[in-house]
Amino acid sequence: MVAVTDEKQPYLASFDRLERQRPRPSWIDPIRRSAIERFDELGFPTTRQEEWRRTSLAALTRIPFEPPDAGRGAPDAAPLPLGAVLDGADPGSRLVFINGRLARQLSSVRGLPAGAWLGSLAEAAEEHRGLVEPHLARHAPAAPFVALNTAFLDEGAFLFLPKDTILAEPVHLVFFSVSGARPTVTHPRTLVVAEAASQARIVETYAGDGVYFTNAVTEIVLGENAVLDHHKLQDENRSAFHIATVQARVERSGSFSSHSMSIGGALVRNDLNAVLEAEGADCSLDGLFLAGSGQHVDNHTAIDHVRPHGTSRELYKGILGAGGRGVFDGKIVVRKDAQKTDAMQVNRNLLLSDDALIDTKPQLEIYNNDVKCKHAATIGRLDDSSVFYLRSRGIDEKAARLLLLRAFASEVIGRVKLDRMRSRLEGAVTALLSEAERVGRAS
Amino acid sequence: MLEIRNLHAKVGGKEILRGIDLTINRGEVHAIMGPNGSGKSTLAHVLAGRETFEVTEGEVIYEGKSLLEMPPEQRAREGLFLAFQYPVEIPGVSNMYLLKAGLNAIRKHQGLEELDAVEFLALVKERMKLVDMDQSLMSRSVNEGFSGGEKKRNEILQMAVLDPKLAILDETDSGLDIDALRIVANGINTLRHPERAIMLVTHYQRILDYVVPDRVHVLHNGRIVRSGGKELAVELEAKGYGWLEGEANRAQPAVS
Ligand SMILES: Nc1ncnc2c1ncn2[C@@H]1O[C@H](COP(=O)(O)OP(=O)(O)OP(=O)(O)O)[C@@H](O)[C@H]1O
Ligand SMILES: [Mg+2]
Numbered sequence: 001m002v003a004v005t006d007e008k009q010p011y012l013a014s015f016d017r018l019e020r021q022r023p024r025p026s027w028i029d030p031i032r033r034s035a036i037e038r039f040d041e042l043g044f045p046t047t048r049q050e051e052w053r054r055t056s057l058a059a060l061t062r063i064p065f066e067p068p069d070a071g072r073g074a075p076d077a078a079p080l081p082l083g084a085v086l087d088g089a090d091p092g093s094r095l096v097f098i099n100g101r102l103a104r105q106l107s108s109v110r111g112l113p114a115g116a117w118l119g120s121l122a123e124a125a126e127e128h129r130g131l132v133e134p135h136l137a138r139h140a141p142a143a144p145f146v147a148l149n150t151a152f153l154d155e156g157a158f159l160f161l162p163k164d165t166i167l168a169e170p171v172h173l174v175f176f177s178v179s180g181a182r183p184t185v186t187h188p189r190t191l192v193v194a195e196a197a198s199q200a201r202i203v204e205t206y207a208g209d210g211v212y213f214t215n216a217v218t219e220i221v222l223g224e225n226a227v228l229d230h231h232k233l234q235d236e237n238r239s240a241f242h243i244a245t246v247q248a249r250v251e252r253s254g255s256f257s258s259h260s261m262s263i264g265g266a267l268v269r270n271d272l273n274a275v276l277e278a279e280g281a282d283c284s285l286d287g288l289f290l291a292g293s294g295q296h297v298d299n300h301t302a303i304d305h306v307r308p309h310g311t312s313r314e315l316y317k318g319i320l321g322a323g324g325r326g327v328f329d330g331k332i333v334v335r336k337d338a339q340k341t342d343a344m345q346v347n348r349n350l351l352l353s354d355d356a357l358i359d360t361k362p363q364l365e366i367y368n369n370d371v372k373c374k375h376a377a378t379i380g381r382l383d384d385s386s387v388f389y390l391r392s393r394g395i396d397e398k399a400a401r402l403l404l405l406r407a408f409a410s411e412v413i414g415r416v417k418l419d420r421m422r423s424r425l426e427g428a429v430t431a432l433l434s435e436a437e438r439v440g441r442a443s
Numbered sequence: 444m445l446e447i448r449n450l451h452a453k454v455g456g457k458e459i460l461r462g463i464d465l466t467i468n469r470g471e472v473h474a475i476m477g478p479n480g481s482g483k484s485t486l487a488h489v490l491a492g493r494e495t496f497e498v499t500e501g502e503v504i505y506e507g508k509s510l511l512e513m514p515p516e517q518r519a520r521e522g523l524f525l526a527f528q529y530p531v532e533i534p535g536v537s538n539m540y541l542l543k544a545g546l547n548a549i550r551k552h553q554g555l556e557e558l559d560a561v562e563f564l565a566l567v568k569e570r571m572k573l574v575d576m577d578q579s580l581m582s583r584s585v586n587e588g589f590s591g592g593e594k595k596r597n598e599i600l601q602m603a604v605l606d607p608k609l610a611i612l613d614e615t616d617s618g619l620d621i622d623a624l625r626i627v628a629n630g631i632n633t634l635r636h637p638e639r640a641i642m643l644v645t646h647y648q649r650i651l652d653y654v655v656p657d658r659v660h661v662l663h664n665g666r667i668v669r670s671g672g673k674e675l676a677v678e679l680e681a682k683g684y685g686w687l688e689g690e691a692n693r694a695q696p697a698v699s
Contacts, residue, residue: 383531384495385531386531386533388491388492388493388494388515388531389527389530389531389533389585390533390536390541390545391492391514391515391516391519392491392492392515392516392518392519392524392525392527393519393541393542393544393545393601393605394516394519394520394544394545394546394548394549394552394605395516395541395544395545395548396514396516396548397514397516399544400516403536403540403544404533404535404536406535407533407534407535407536407584408535410535411534411535
């Protein structure tokens with residue numbers, strides 16, 4: 001049990017140090033404090049816990065991550081690899097965070113309708129407390145990593161859309177980490193409050209350089225009839241750790257769609273929870289996850305149908321290359337009052353190598369008889385007879401395999417309405433196949 | 444054009460082709476008939492290069508080259524085409540894409556200019572008339588959700604676009620109503636050409652009323668047990684395949 005204390009210790013110590021350094025008190029302080037207590041109480045999850053059975057955190061807890069040097073602030077110029085990330089971004093407003101700090105020179109906000117707000121969460125907390133306080137840290141579950149994120153809540157991103165506001169262009173939130181001499185941990189925090197009948201598209205991108213740990217939390221609150229299209233591109237460095245929770249709460253007739261694209265990282269855990277809080281709420285969750293050599297990607301999703309006439313559509317596709325490990329765990333809860341729920345969950349996985357592994361697990365908890373609820377999970381390989389069919393038409397084997405792989409991914413990638421993100425994803429799929437074939441030939 | 448000598452092939456340890464000899468000259472249409480499970484599709488797939496089947500003996504000379512040494516795509520690029528008995532559905536890959544990629548790979552191999560999108564579209568439109576196919580099918584995924592007849596017509600369309608020297612049609616006539624059969628037969632006849640050879644695998648004599656073969660071969664138990672002119676097909680239609688048992692035994696008295 002001594003080991004457990006040790007694992008938490010660096011985080012508890014950093015917390016104390018940051019507490020002492022805070023320039024002035026804030027209404028958020030008690031929230032941070034109770035969060036660190038919560039984290040201290042829970043500790044890091046272990047594989048003995050059902051929700052973490054397939055994902056060991058041993059590699060993460062072994063490394064003494066430290067918060068980025070507080071005095072250093074955000075660099076003015078873009079670190080080199082960030083240039084590629086920004087160049088590859090689709091047009092729209094953009095907030096760029098480097099090691100958790102908003103890099104204002106790299107950020108630009110344009111075309112915001114009156115009353116809408118986009119910027120630093122820390123700033124909004126002080127200047128628009130009335131908008132932030134009712135939601136901050138009130139939606140995401142009190143789980144260890146969420147608590148840890150809240151405890152270290154720093155700058156963060158905040159988007160507020162008043163009633164009937166429609167954002168024409170997407171909002172990009174770019175979180176970039178650069179490790180210095182020591183491995184860095186950041187806790188990106190995003191809060192989106194979309195009031196009734198508002199509409200927006202948000203793109204979160206995670207990337208970085210070196211060995212670092214990103215522990216992200218996004219809370220999204222959708223009012224009546226609001227429509228939010230949420231994209232997440234997890235494109236972290238191949239030696240990075242990425243643990244994140246996206247929590248969406250959808251009110252009456254609201255519509256939440258999510259595109260969770262996971263192509264980077266060494267150890268990745270994505271939790272996505274959608275709570276369909278009121279009648280006729282709707283969500284659609286798309287996911288694509290790629291894992292090659294040395295990568296472990298775990299996707300946990302939970303859809304909670306609380307009230308009647310909710311609809312959920314979920315499609316997650318996994319592609320596992322040589323040495324890649326994947327987990328999909330999709331829970332759908334239909335509460336007693338949620339009659340006429342219509343839920344469908346599909347998880348399809350493709351293994352490119354004998355040395356690839358996927359665990360897939362649907363969990364349905366249905367407390368109402370008057371519902372339509374379907375789920376399917378498949379694990380397969382590229383189909384030999386399809387490869388042969390293509391080859392018999394003159395297409396060489398490698399191209400045939402790539403064509404089939406891209407076709408597999410295209411169902412999910414095709415619904416991403418951002419051109420550059422789509423081509424980034426296609427490139428990642430192509431690279432994974434090349435890697436699998438290189439490794440396959442070598443062995 | 445094609446010379447098959449003593450071809451043996453097996454799958455999962457089971458010998459399916461047990462010594463096939465067959466020569467097809469350019470300009471000829473050969474019908475291969477035979478009961479279920481006699482090895483017709485196996486022969487077609489072995490010629491097209493399907494790796495599931497292991498060739499254990501024999502050789503195949505195609506245009507003076509050893510066919511069995513080529514990977515499937517090279518066979519296609521050298522002008523061999525197989526119309527599948529059961530065309531494969533490939534969600535996410537459009538018919539148009541498949542055909543264009545295939546055609547340009549073949550043209551490149553043959554030292555021809557690749558076609559650009561406009562030229563390709565014009566070619567496809569022209570060839571589609573041949574099979575009376577709705578153009579909307581072209582933008583759909585390969586064979587996905589196609590009816591049986593649409594799949595067969597799609598195979599003929601692919602053949603018409605890829606312009607092979609040797610076309611192997613595996614039961615392209617099966618499961619078609621008479622109108623579709625006429626369309627498919629008409630498509631085949633239009634492609635009949637002194638420079639092209641066709642191997643027509645079929646169960647039924649009916650298509651041979653429309654596509655009159657030069658030779659008919661009867662495959663049974665992995666061997667060609669009889670060959671003849673088109674009248675052989677009529678005889679088979681009348682007598683069925685039952686009499687083949689005796690024929691097969693007579694053909695191989697040495698093996699017991
Ligand atoms: N992949 C395979 N694995 C095992 N056996 C196979 C395989 N493919 C074919 N066979 C067997 O080989 C034999 C010949 O099959 P083939 O498909 O060549 O016959 P066919 O003459 O085309 O029959 P049909 O008229 O039904 O199309 C059959 O007994 C079949 O079960
Ligand atoms: Mg057959």
